[in-house]
Amino acid sequence: xxxxxxxxxxxxxxxxxxxxxxxxxxxxxxxxxxxxxxxxxxxxxxxxxxxxxxxxxxxxxxxxxxxxxxxxxxxxxxxxxxxxxxxxxxxxxxxxxxxxxxxxxxxxxxxxxxxxxxxxxxxxxxxxxxxxxxxxxxxxxxxxxxxxxxxxxxxxxxxxxxxxxxxxxxxxxxxxxxxxxx
Amino acid sequence: xxxxxxxxxxxxxxxxxxxxxxxxxxxxxxxxxxxxxxxxxxxxxxxxxxxxxxxxxxxxxxxxxxxxxxxxxxxxxxxxxxxxxxxxxxxxxxxxxxxxxxxxxxxxxxxxxxxxxxxxxxxxxxxxxxxxxxxxxxxxxxxxxxxxxxxxxxxxxxxxxxxxxxxxxxxxxxxxxxxxxxxxxxxxxxxxxxxxxxxxxxxxxxxxxxxxxxxxxxxxxxxxxxxxxxxxxxxxxxxxxxxxxxxxxxxxxxxxxxxxxxxxxxx
Numbered sequence: 428x429x430x431x432x433x434x435x436x437x438x439x440x441x442x443x444x445x446x447x448x449x450x451x452x453x454x455x456x457x458x459x460x461x462x463x464x465x466x467x468x469x470x471x472x473x474x475x476x477x478x479x480x481x482x483x484x485x486x487x488x489x490x491x492x493x494x495x496x497x498x499x500x501x502x503x504x505x506x507x508x509x510x511x512x513x514x515x516x517x518x519x520x521x522x523x524x525x526x527x528x529x530x531x532x533x534x535x536x537x538x539x540x541x542x543x544x545x546x547x548x549x550x551x552x553x554x555x556x557x558x559x560x561x562x563x564x565x566x567x568x569x570x571x572x573x574x575x576x577x578x579x580x581x582x583x584x585x586x587x588x589x590x591x592x593x594x595x596x597x598x599x600x601x602x603x604x605x606x607x608x609x
Numbered sequence: 610x611x612x613x614x615x616x617x618x619x620x621x622x623x624x625x626x627x628x629x630x631x632x633x634x635x636x637x638x639x640x641x642x643x644x645x646x647x648x649x650x651x652x653x654x655x656x657x658x659x660x661x662x663x664x665x666x667x668x669x670x671x672x673x674x675x676x677x678x679x680x681x682x683x684x685x686x687x688x689x690x691x692x693x694x695x696x697x698x699x700x701x702x703x704x705x706x707x708x709x710x711x712x713x714x715x716x717x718x719x720x721x722x723x724x725x726x727x728x729x730x731x732x733x734x735x736x737x738x739x740x741x742x743x744x745x746x747x748x749x750x751x752x753x754x755x756x757x758x759x760x761x762x763x764x765x766x767x768x769x770x771x772x773x774x775x776x777x778x779x780x781x782x783x784x785x786x787x788x789x790x791x792x793x794x795x796x797x798x799x800x801x802x803x804x805x806x807x808x809x810x811x812x813x814x815x816x817x818x819x820x821x822x823x824x825x826x827x828x829x830x831x832x833x834x835x836x837x838x839x840x841x842x843x844x845x846x847x848x849x850x851x852x853x854x855x856x857x858x859x860x861x862x863x864x865x866x867x868x869x870x871x872x873x874x875x876x
């Protein structure tokens with residue numbers, strides 16, 4: 428328990444008046460952020476994971492970047508924040524401020540289409556839509572990423588990182604991971 | 610041992626008097642998550658199988674995450690420069706405001722699951738209402754935590770159903786754990802001055818409302834698990850006012866040893 432103060436950052440009131448310069452800085456920031464990989468899911472950028480809430484130039488000229496943690500206890504949160512600072516520094520985009528945004532809370536539905544495709548390619552089943560889950564387990568059958576069989580079962584609702592659950596295919600017998608859906 | 614005066618209250622409780630009410634409320638929420646997270650952490654390396662080891666550790670991690678946000682906020686409201694770490698590791702026993710239920714020992718896996726269902730359902734029904742708190746920070750933390758808690762309850766309730774509706778041995782064990790732990794649930798809904806003040810300011814819901822939602826949720830799970838709901842105890846514990854049972858001291862001893870022996874240690 429220590430490190431960056433996890434303040435519930437507010438969204439900056441209003442971005443600076445849109446000029447070619449501020450727009451270019453914001454676009455360059457998004458490009459730099461799109462190159463930051465999730466440390467635990469190297470297939471995915473943090474933009475594809477849906478945790479970058481905004482990157483915009485504030486009236487005081489500071490580039491504000493807002494990040495939403497996937498889980499409150501995710502140990503990667505602070506590491507990701509430092510990777511973001513390094514990336515913005517390296518891109519030479521002038522003064523910036525990285526803030527943590529708690530609300531609205533991150534949802535697995537925010538993973539982009541491209542992110543979902545990369546997850547599947549990496550062998551991790553992308554999350555089903557969050558609304559489809561009740562107190563009981565997922566109603567929709569989850570397809571095995573290797574043989575596509577839907578004869579699969581959940582062996583653990585938790586996995587190697589806070590964002591994944593463990594499943595097993597009853598046809599090809601391989602275990603696989605599925606992104607938790609919240 | 611020659612007739613020394615017995616102190617009237619555990620050390621630290623006196624310090625609470627001057628603490629702002631909102632800070633004390635954030636501590637109640639945060640300490641619940643902190644102490645339960647620490648308790649669940651005791652299972653790491655000891656759970657019946659690897660999957661449950663991962664499950665309990667992941668829930669513990671979410672709870673510690675919630676505790677960090679809430680203790681940080683409590684420190685800001687208190688405005689005496691105390692960080693989340695100072696509050697987590699350097700308070701006296703009487704300053705911890707968690708309900709007595711979460712400090713109860715893990716027991717066997719079934720007892721841990723019973724405790725978890727009781728508290729997951731409480732956190733869920735409370736957080737659902739706190740998402741519309743008049744306090745913006747509390748509302749934001751609740752909005753985040755409610756999703757995690759829903760997932761925790763899915764895990765704990767599915768296990769309770771499996772154990773309750775399982776073998777005669779598993780059913781008997783979780784039924785007796787339920788009997789043992791039920792007496793600590795009254796405290797969760799016992800409104801005191803702080804709860805009433807928070808409700809009056811629109812920061813927290815009325816606990817009677819939380820109790821009926823919790824009760825409905827628990828009844829549904831118990832029916833599915835073929836377990837009997839124990840009768841309510843006629844008295845209450847008050848860990849949430851800093852009056853703890855015998856178990857918290859042992860938890861704090863373990864939690865606080867390192868930060869007290871090596872002040873400011875980092876790793």
